[in-house]
Amino acid sequence: MNYALHEVLEVHEMAAFKTTCLTKSKTMKALVTDQLLKDIMQQDIDVSTRQLQDYASILSNAKQ
Amino acid sequence: MNQDYLDPINALHVPELADTTFAMDLLLRAKEGVRNIAIALTESASPDVRTLLRKQLMLGIAMHQEITELMINKKWFHPYELSEQYKLDQLSANNTLMIGKMNLFPVETNRKGMFDRTPDEH
Amino acid sequence: MDNQKLADHESLDLHEVINFKTLCLAKSKLMQGLVFDHDLRALMQKDVEQSMQALGELQAIYQRAPFEAPVPQNRPTPIIN
């Protein structure tokens, strides 16, 4: 599969952003006491993990 | 540059030039629209505002996709062949610069007299 | 909830979106007279219809902005003098 260059760059950009988000959510979750907030953060972690897997597959497709 | 704007040679390639420009304008507007609505969504708290904006966001993304595909099909837009795109970019920039240098409206454009006040105001 | 006033910040963003949509509608409508390609013209017409629908819905919600006011018939200051 061949993607346009700007698309790959855009995905790269999102992957970098999401990587920091996921790292932050994972570490910050340990600091939180409120259960509801903990749940939301866990959900964020799950969603971000799935999204990052999507990016990884696109990016490895883009690599020639 | 040919200063005679009525010279028929100038009519060559005008449809392509016009349509690529308008299509590009439509594409940029669609893009800008999606971004505007996304930003508005991150600022809205009322549930019905959010529902409406979300619907329009999806429509905007679909419209953007349609314009992109149309432009690719018509060969007005080459996201996958960057040097093709480069040629188009330079061409339309040059053509538009040429138009920019034209003295298109040599006579007075103030048409206020045509929209004058109602008769009984005199 | 549905008839509640909007918050300040969301009203301001609605203002942005409405003005943008208005300009888009005007452009797509007027440019249809200038294009040559039929497909492009059809797409512009679709954009006009969608924009009219969208603008109407946005206007309806915009009426709940905290700074809403009665709308006059004409623009306040005429440029013709």
Next chain:
Amino acid sequence: MNPIIETLTGMDALSDQVVAMDLLIAAKSGVRNYAMAVTETGTPEIKEMLTRHLMEALDMHEQISSYMAEKGWYHAWDTNEQINLDLNNINTALNLPTI
């Protein structure tokens, strides 16, 4: 927030609020980033993925903002109240000891 770290850093007054706010800001920039990315792509596969992610980011933003509103950390309808809260938070942040 964890009481030990709280007392350690003097952040007891801010607690979970900072984390929630950080999450809100991340969700907000996420939505904006996605809107940018989605309008830069033409390949249907990538576009669909990014649109789906945009919707998920919107859900997250909605969830975290309503959570914060419930907690009284976010006053969408009362600008004055929000300003008071902001000023309070600014002071707490300014008075944090630098370790």
